[in-house]
Amino acid sequence: MNLFESPLSWELAGWLAFLILGGFFIKSDYQGKVSRKEQLGLLCSLLGLLFLKRLLVLFINRELNPDESQLLSQAITLRHHPVYWKSVDGATMGPLSCYYVALPGYFGIPLNYMVLRWVSFLCMGVSLISGYFTLENFFSARVARLALLPAVAFLAFTTNWDFLHATNEQLSLALIGLALWQYSRLWHQNYFDSAPGLFCLSFLCSLVPFAKLQGTPTVLVIVATALLGLVQQYPKMPRLLFWRSLSGLILGGLAFPLLVVLFTLAFGVFDDFIHFYIVGNFAYSAGAGFWYYLGQFPAFVGRTTDFLVYLLPTFALVASWALLSRKFDGTKNLLLFILALLAASGYAIIKPGNEFTHYLLYLVLPISLLNGWLLTSFRAPVYTVFWVTFVIASIAINGLYQANSSANNPVLAYQDASRRQFYISPASQKVLELARRGEDLVVWGWAPQYNVETQMPQGVCDNHVIRLVMGNDRQTHRARYMRNIIASRPPVFLDAVGPNSTWLNDRVKYGYETFPELKNFINTYYRFVGEIDNTRVFARLDRYKN
Structure with a gap:
């Protein structure tokens, strides 16, 4: 046995x-x-x-x-x-x-x-x-x-x-x-x-x-x-x-x-x-x-x-x-x-x-x-x-x-043999169609599993945005976030706020649009590809496929 x-x-x-x-x-x-x-x-x-x-x-x-x-x-x-x-x-x-x-x-x-x-x-x-x-x-x-x-x-x-x-x-x-x-x-x-x-x-x-x-x-x-x-x-x-x-x-x-x-x-x-x-x-x-x-x-x-x-x-x-x-x-x-x-x-x-x-x-x-x-x-x-x-x-x-x-x-959970296999979610599969492993991937929300699934670096210092949407030091964190994303210009940007994000589930309160400077940057240099499993996918203009 x-x-x-x-x-x-x-x-x-x-x-x-x-x-x-x-x-x-x-x-x-x-x-x-x-x-x-x-x-x-x-x-x-x-x-x-x-x-x-x-x-x-x-x-x-x-x-x-x-x-x-x-x-x-x-x-x-x-x-x-x-x-x-x-x-x-x-x-x-x-x-x-x-x-x-x-x-x-x-x-x-x-x-x-x-x-x-x-x-x-x-x-x-x-x-x-x-x-x-x-x-x-x-x-x-x-x-x-x-x-x-x-x-x-x-x-x-x-x-x-x-x-x-x-x-x-x-x-x-x-x-x-x-x-x-x-x-x-x-x-x-x-x-x-x-x-x-x-x-x-x-x-x-x-x-x-x-x-x-x-x-x-x-x-x-x-x-x-x-x-x-x-x-x-x-x-x-x-x-x-x-x-x-x-x-x-x-x-x-x-x-x-x-x-x-x-x-x-x-x-x-x-x-x-x-x-x-x-x-x-x-x-x-x-x-x-x-x-x-x-x-x-x-x-x-x-x-x-x-x-x-x-x-x-x-x-x-x-x-x-x-x-x-x-x-x-x-x-x-x-x-x-x-x-x-x-x-x-x-x-x-x-x-x-x-x-x-x-x-x-x-x-x-x-x-x-x-x-x-x-x-x-x-x-x-x-x-x-x-x-x-x-x-x-x-x-x-x-x-x-x-x-x-x-x-x-x-021990009982281990009976599911699929848990021993490395899982790549549909959203991550879409990211890999638009970008390559090793390129940067910025994820808004609290869902760094997408970086792990795609094996792509974060592109920004913060791999969750709790400190950008809560707390007394939000403006300092937001300023650094914008410096990071402007410098990295990742080929793909994900807004994971929703069921796939830890704690940050309310898109009205925490979606990327609540950060005006980020909203302007994404809307200017990226195009909306689609929503996959409640995660919004945006591609940089040169990677966007109509």
């Missing part, structure tokens, strides 16, 4: 692997001493479970979330026009995330949804491996695998498309994982006086804001804690060594941002970098204040069933620690560090005020670290039995609860 054609068999195989993995974890605790090879084997088994459960989704070649098309269309554009902020503005997505996704394109690999999912999964693997070794440095190999089990189970068995799609947070999460791993190495060796080690740590942290600005609060906690560790060693250090180590920390944090500044100055996009990325993202909010969003946060998590189930083992562990242990075992400072990470990551999720479920991924590693700290109080093998059983049972109960929601189950 072909398991690819039998999703139910694949699901059962996943559960069998999960149960076997749980058995291995319990056996290793009763076994006593576990060799290094066996420890790494158990880590590989954890990652193997995740890979097995994600494999079907990795072969889906359709958009699961509009963010995927945004990221891909930006990567396609950078493949042809490589200057960020001149050809691409990812809004909350940082330039590193877009360049990272563009990398396969430079080797001739088509930038489609399947490729995006694989490069995203690679980041997830880096994040989890880094998390494991971080936990191992802080605690032990036993604690590392047990603390990471709920995270892997959650990511493997979730049926929420918002957690399954290739989110634009993945590169920043991988970098945060690497930064935590480096911090844990310094902590484990009590080596905060190492200039190269501190340089590496702060350099990794400095990359995160350029992958996703939202990850900045988390890495600020890491850098601040490393600085505190260095200061605490100051009385025992030679003064020269202290200043050299401090210089390493500072220079590592400044190296990449200074490189970005030089890059933006050289290509004349420094003002765009400051205005659209730094100022624009710091002002990014749904409208209300932080404290209001904080009050709404528990209800938001409660509506996200899979993530709430992921939290259940942690809640049980906190309750067990409060009732049975309450020991700090000389690691109170480590607990404060973990709580600070949780607070910073929580702030990053809550502050924008948008209930995007995938933002919760920023909490996965901090919660795993908290699990690790709590598990150190429960060393007897019998506690491992309880812990593994609770994790498996919570995932199983959630699976049974959601069993009737077949529409939300990616």
Whole structure:
């Protein structure tokens, strides 16, 4: 039987692997001493479970979330026009995330949804491996695998498309994982006086804001804690060594941002970098204040069933620690560090005020670290039995609860073999009759899937026009849009406002005609070809075929 054609068999195989993995974890605790090879084997088994459960989704070649098309269309554009902020503005997505996704394109690999999912999964693997070794440095190999089990189970068995799609947070999460791993190495060796080690740590942290600005609060906690560790060693250090180590920390944090500044100055996009990325993202909010969003946060998590189930083992562990242990075992400072990470990551999720479920991924590693700290109080093998059983049972109960929601189950959705094929819509087919792959295609609305289907660059920095039709900075965005489209003069222009556009569905409110300068430009240099699937197609005069 072909398991690819039998999703139910694949699901059962996943559960069998999960149960076997749980058995291995319990056996290793009763076994006593576990060799290094066996420890790494158990880590590989954890990652193997995740890979097995994600494999079907990795072969889906359709958009699961509009963010995927945004990221891909930006990567396609950078493949042809490589200057960020001149050809691409990812809004909350940082330039590193877009360049990272563009990398396969430079080797001739088509930038489609399947490729995006694989490069995203690679980041997830880096994040989890880094998390494991971080936990191992802080605690032990036993604690590392047990603390990471709920995270892997959650990511493997979730049926929420918002957690399954290739989110634009993945590169920043991988970098945060690497930064935590480096911090844990310094902590484990009590080596905060190492200039190269501190340089590496702060350099990794400095990359995160350029992958996703939202990850900045988390890495600020890491850098601040490393600085505190260095200061605490100051009385025992030679003064020269202290200043050299401090210089390493500072220079590592400044190296990449200074490189970005030089890059933006050289290509004349420094003002765009400051205005659209730094100022624009710091002002990014749904409208209300932080404290209001904080009050709404528990209800938001409660509506996200899979993530709430992921939290259940942690809640049980906190309750067990409060009732049975309450020991700090000389690691109170480590607990404060973990709580600070949780607070910073929580702030990053809550502050924008948008209930995007995938933002919760920023909490996965901090919660795993908290699990690790709590598990150190429960060393007897019998506690491992309880812990593994609770994790498996919570995932199983959630699976049974959601069993009737077949529409939300990616395994069942995969039964449609057409989802593994790259789809080109009728509107995109029409575009390809009027233009060629590699030429620019400007899409008005929020429908970058057309750029992906046609493999055509955006032609303007914004691949969605939310900031041109909403918000207080519309005129600045509109001015840039007109500069871009006049410069690129794309052979085809699409007005996708309608059912195919995310959020922007009302043509009366948001159609291209509501932007007078754009209306005049399109009406002067383009001709209406027709409306295909509620998307209006316009061809430049020299491409218009009557």
